[in-house]
Amino acid sequence: MAYDGKILRRALQRFEEDKRAREERARDRREGVFHRQPRLREIDAELRATMSRILSTALRKGTDPRAAVEALKKQNLGLQEERRLLLEGLGLPADCLEEKPACPLCADAGWRDGRMCRCLKAYCAREQQRELSRMLDLGNQSFESFSLGWYSEAEDPALGVSPRENMDWICRTCKRYAAGFGQGSGNLLLTGDPGLGKTFLSAAIAREVSAEGYSVVYDTAVHIFDRFEARKFGRELGEAVEADVERVMDCDLLILDDLGTEMTTPFVQSALYSILNGRITDRRATILSTNLKLDELARRYTPQIASRIEGEYQVLPFFGEDIRRLRKERG
Template sequence: MALTNAQYDAIMHEYEERRSLHRQELEDRQRYVYDNVPGYKELEDAIATTSVNFGKRLLSGERLDRSALKKEIAELSRQKLTLLTEAGFSSDYLDMGYTCQDCQDTGYIGNEKCHCFKQKIIEALYDKSNLKIMTKSANFKLLTDKYYTGEDLKRFQGAVRTSEDFVKNFNSDYQNLFFYGTVGTGKSFLSICVANELLKKGHSVIYFSSLGLFTMLSEYAFDYKAKQELHDIYEDLYNCELLIIDDLGTERVNSFVLSEFFSCINERDIRKKSTIITTNLSLEDLQAIYSDRIVSRIVSNYKLLKLTGPDIRKLKKIAKKESEDLQ
């Protein structure tokens, strides 16, 4: 399911709006400096005048030393920078700002799509996954350990530290996470917290519930029309920087699911693309339900993070109802 022309145009329009906004912000900063740093505007005008006069003399046939022009402009620029910093501004105060420094808000690095453009494609194509909605209510700032005690608390705090390190080292350290344990203990929440942070850094993230993932793969494999529509999604499963498979074990397990699941995690491992899996299954259940080679891949290539404790979703519902009853 490639982008439609309308979707592509909408993305490019957003980049143009970004550039326009940053240009306006730069112009506002320039006006502020002109009004508040005496002599700065005059130096800037002097650079422009010097360059224009040099060009006119070249066009008139004079043989001039370009290095002299460079030295003069360099000295004027140095004086500008001195005025700027002595007035309390940072040396890069009048540099152009960009939302994405890598592509400078063009969407492309050379002829290749930037990682931020790829994420916008994913957002357009996978809008039904509700990842954007989920990240609004799941981030590290909203985490609380008040529902955990004893060993449950230690496990939760350890899982949070590991998740934060996963984000911090994402660019340099290939890792996979496997959250497992009892129902309602924050496994999915933590995975979305990670997704939220990586999305903000411009990384490509795809989220699927386990049931949704294998339903899509089944349609791709057995429905010819769907295969054409789902081709790009299928490819992105292997190429996105982070894939989240949520609630493993809710799908109907059969030979097709086992084969596709192994293919997915194995191929992503070969390509060094990170994956996060969450499940309510115990490791014993995992061993009983899935093939040995799947379990072997997970145990050897994923950080296993067990979360236990009360069902937090249930506790929150009870607390909300009690609060409403008191009103």
């Protein structure tokens, strides 16, 4: 489980900005207190000097520093008591001049025991949510807001099930997938006509998985293949295009939307196979969303691609009336 470099850099930037803002507020608060009672500034400086003398005395070679250290400690305690009384006279708590870290676990370092602290993980999660929200309506598209009421209860004679029953099964499947997400969670193929809820449920999965700290990349097939082509043929140089390709290959969950809308060139077929095969080999989960049916995918792409999809993806077939059109008609 790891956030990609793009997300981590943004999270670290915001983390440091907030940390500096807290430090500035703490300094302003201290200056306000010192302005009200100047003796507190003197005590603060004396306490800092006393601590330095304690350390230097304790480290002095050739002498027994214990007596001097004890004397300095008493002086330190006396200053602390004077400070407490002065603050009490101002109606302030004894610790109001202390700079307390926002995170008690890592003291605002962001890392603990060589691992990312939960405070920095929260920043990463928010940055990833912002990134996903550029293409998905994460604010409204969730499992809780998904409604089966738009799907007909009339049974489809050819399939032996109604659109509502089918969508109930698909929704429950997606919920289980998101709730139990982890390495080796497997892959999903969302297939069906436009306007049936594929993007909605993709967003719901992305929202849940991202909130658990997994890295999620959502993008269209057209844009992903464009980035792969730019790297392959040197159309764009620099770190940005390389980072985009790495994000696609290395994220915990890739949601590749609108597969089949791109121009199907030999390069696109090669890139698609590399994505699918590479992520399967690394046990990284992928969700493919397409308006094409399974047999149409097989005709459009290579037999190797069709084989990988059929063998490694759970197929979720969407059918029914266009929900977007129904919403528009019903106002």
